[in-house]
Amino acid sequence: MEGLMRARVQVQEVEQRRERPRDEDLGFGKVFTDHMFLMDYVVGRGWYDPRIVPYGPLALPPGAAVLHYAQTIFEGLKAYATDDGRVLLFRPRENARRLNVSARRLCMPQLDGEDFVEAIRILVDFERRWVPSAEGTSLYIRPLYFATEENLSLKPSATYTFAIILSPVGSYYPRGMSPTRIFVEPEHIRAAPGGVGAAKTGGNYARCLQAEARASELGYDQVLWLDGREKRYVEEVGAMNVFFRIGDTVVTPPLTGTILPGVTRDSVLHLLEEWGVDAQVRRIPLAEIADACEAGGLQEAFGVGTAAVISPIGELRWGDMQLKISAGRTGPLTTRLYETLVGIQRGNLEDRFGWTEEVPRILA
Ligand SMILES: *Cc1c(COP(=O)(O)O)cnc(C)c1O
Numbered sequence: 001m002e003g004l005m006r007a008r009v010q011v012q013e014v015e016q017r018r019e020r021p022r023d024e025d026l027g028f029g030k031v032f033t034d035h036m037f038l039m040d041y042v043v044g045r046g047w048y049d050p051r052i053v054p055y056g057p058l059a060l061p062p063g064a065a066v067l068h069y070a071q072t073i074f075e076g077l078k079a080y081a082t083d084d085g086r087v088l089l090f091r092p093r094e095n096a097r098r099l100n101v102s103a104r105r106l107c108m109p110q111l112d113g114e115d116f117v118e119a120i121r122i123l124v125d126f127e128r129r130w131v132p133s134a135e136g137t138s139l140y141i142r143p144l145y146f147a148t149e150e151n152l153s154l155k156p157s158a159t160y161t162f163a164i165i166l167s168p169v170g171s172y173y174p175r176g177m178s179p180t181r182i183f184v185e186p187e188h189i190r191a192a193p194g195g196v197g198a199a200k201t202g203g204n205y206a207r208c209l210q211a212e213a214r215a216s217e218l219g220y221d222q223v224l225w226l227d228g229r230e231k232r233y234v235e236e237v238g239a240m241n242v243f244f245r246i247g248d249t250v251v252t253p254p255l256t257g258t259i260l261p262g263v264t265r266d267s268v269l270h271l272l273e274e275w276g277v278d279a280q281v282r283r284i285p286l287a288e289i290a291d292a293c294e295a296g297g298l299q300e301a302f303g304v305g306t307a308a309v310i311s312p313i314g315e316l317r318w319g320d321m322q323l324k325i326s327a328g329r330t331g332p333l334t335t336r337l338y339e340t341l342v343g344i345q346r347g348n349l350e351d352r353f354g355w356t357e358e359v360p361r362i363l364a
Contacts, residue, residue: 005050005114005115005118005119005122006118006122006362008050009037009050009051009052009119009122010049010050010051010052011051011052011126012051012052012053012054013035013054014034014035014054014055017034018034020129020130020132020168021168023132023133023134023137023170024134024170024174025170026132026137026168026169026170026171027169027170028140028167028169028170028172028307029140029142029167029169030167031167031168032055032165032166032167033055033127033130033139033165033166033167033168034054034055034127034130035052035053035054035055035123035126035127036052036053036054036055036056036123036163036164036165036166037050037051037052037119037120037122037123037163037164038050038051038053038161038162038163039051039119039161039162039163040148040159040160040161040162041109041159041160041161041162042158042159043109043158043159046109047109047111047112047115047162050115050119052122052123052126055165058161058163060148061150063150063151063152064147064148064149064150065147065148065149065150065151065157066146066147066148066157068152069147069154070201070202070203071106071107071108071146071147071156071157072106072144072145072146072147072201072202073099073102073103073106073108073144073145073146073199073200073201073202074142074143074144074145074200074201074202075095075098075099075141075142075143075144075200076095076140076141076142076200076306076307077089077090077091077092077095077120077140077141077263077306078090078138078139078140078141078169078306078345079124079131079138079139079141079166079359080131080138080139080345080346080347081131081132081133081137081138081346082346082347082348083346083347083348084347086347086358086359087124087125087128087131087139087358087359088345088346088347088356088357088358088359089117089120089121089124089141089356089357089358089359090263090344090345090355090356091263091267091355091356092116092117092120092357093113093117094263094266095116095143095263096111096113096114096116096117097113098200098261098263099111099116099143099145099200100113101198101199101261102199102200102201103145105196105198105199105201106196106199106201107156108145108147108156108157108160109160111145111162116143119162119164120141120143120164121359121360121362122362123164123166124139124141124166124359125359125360125361125362126362127139127166128359128361130166130168131168132168132169132170134171135171136170136171136172136173136174136342137168137169137170137171138168138169138345139166139167139168139169140166140167140168140169140306140307141164141166142164142165142166142167143162143163143164144162144163144164144165145160145161145162145163146160146161147159147160148160148161169307172307172308172309172311173308177310177312177330177334177335177338178312178314178330179312179313179314179315179325179326179328179329179330180221180222180303180311180312180313180314180315181219181220181221181314181315181317182220182221182222182223182224182237182313182315182316182317183214183215183218183220183222183223183224183317184223184224184226184286184316184317184318184319185211185215185223185224185225185226186231186319187211188207188208188210188211189225189226189227189228189231190204190207190208190225190228190235190236190258191204191225191228191235191257191258191259192228192229192258193228193229193256193257193258194257195228195257195258197235197257197258197259197260198255198257198258198259198260198261199260200260204260205239208223208225208239211223212238218317220317221238222237222238222240222303223237223238224236224237224242224286224316224318225237226286227258228258232285232286232287233253233283233284233285233286234253234284234285234286234289235253235258235259236253236259236260236303237303237311237313238303239260239305239307240262240264240303240304240305240308240311241253241259241260241262241264241265241303241304241305242301242302242303242304242313243265243268243300243301243302243303243304244284244289244292244298244300244301245298245299245300245301245331245333246288246289246292246297246298246299247297247299248277248278249278249279249280250272250277250278250279250280250333251279251280251281251282251284252265252268252269252279252280252281252284253281253282253283253284254281254282254283262304262305262306263306264304264305264306264309264310264341265304267341267353267355268304268310268337268341269281270353271337271340271341274352277333286318289301289316289323290316290318290321290323293316293323293324293325294323298323298325299325299326299331299333300312300325300326300331300332300333300334301313301316301325301326302331302334302337304337309338309341309342309345310334310337310338310341312326312330312331312334313325314326314328314329315328344356
């Protein structure tokens with residue numbers, strides 16, 4: 001399969017390659033590399049025409065299904081530079097698997113997992129000079145996949161485009177890790193039972209913007225989402241999975257269909273198990289967190305996801321309650337998880353789980 005994909009990819013190079021911004025000037029997701037990967041699908045023929053082309057606007061008719069009914073999904077992962085000049089991917093097969101779970105939920109065709117990883121390898125190799133190397137920086141990889149059929153009737157599209165774009169991103173913590181202030185959203189919900197909360201699909205993020213804007217106006221960094229049925233149980237923080245340490249036990253909510261199954265979440269659970277930390281995956285009433293905080297048992301709280309890796313939570317605002325966590329500092333387990341994951345991703349720590357894989361030199 002690998003060879004097949006490699007042989008089929010057509011390359012159209014830009015005339016003039018652009019300058020890469022200096023590592024210290026990088027933000028998140030605003031600068032894109034010179035090229036992107038595209039591939040099309042039509043029912044009856046399957047996937048065809050894999051290609052690397054100059055990064056730029058896509059021609060999409062205003063009648064394209066994605067613009068109306070949001071039949072669209074995406075992924076997010078990173079390529080990391082090692083000190084000895086290699087480029088590593090972190091668990092890309094998990095993203096391939098998740099993309100196909102999202103695709104099934106939105107009635108979109110499956111994409112071969114090896115083709116997905118191979119397309120990433122080929123594009124990242126081609127854009128290798130865009131991988132930043134300063135501490136905390138990486139090349140963010142955004143695969144996206146959407147319905148292109150020109151048809152306003154509500155049915156699964158017969159045609160699709162799969163694209164991969166790349167963005168060199170700066171350190172999430174240019175001034176060191178600092179705990180975030182979180183607003184518990186009392187009214188809106190991110191996902192509901194039977195919905196699409198477990199799929200990485202556009203509508204899940206658009207629906208969150210208003211609550212996030214309100215929290216931001218009040219001076220908070222992110223929203224904590226509660227379950228859609230009773231608004232009692234903790235689900236996610238911003239677009240991250242969430243963990244709490246109460247005493248010596250770590251808790252995180254289960255994947256019951258309303259929570260996005262994060263690769264970082266799964267990696268954290270593996271590390272906790274390896275370290276012998278008692279980790280419980282179970283429903284967590286927010287009242288339990290508030291009680292633990294007031295009794296002095298809530299030691300740490302953090303969000304986890306590819307962009308930030310680990311994001312410490314220093315404060316939760318729930319109605320009139322102002323819950324302070326870790327005295328506004330980053331806790332020891334939060335720090336250890338961050339340093340371990342980043343160490344493995346950057347090739348500085350032994351990768352006992354076989355999570356990383358090197359991007360081979362293919363086209364150069
Ligand atoms: C992508 C995402 C996550 C984190 O997933 P990772 O694979 O760890 O990056 C968590 N929650 C939501 C809502 C997400 O979209």
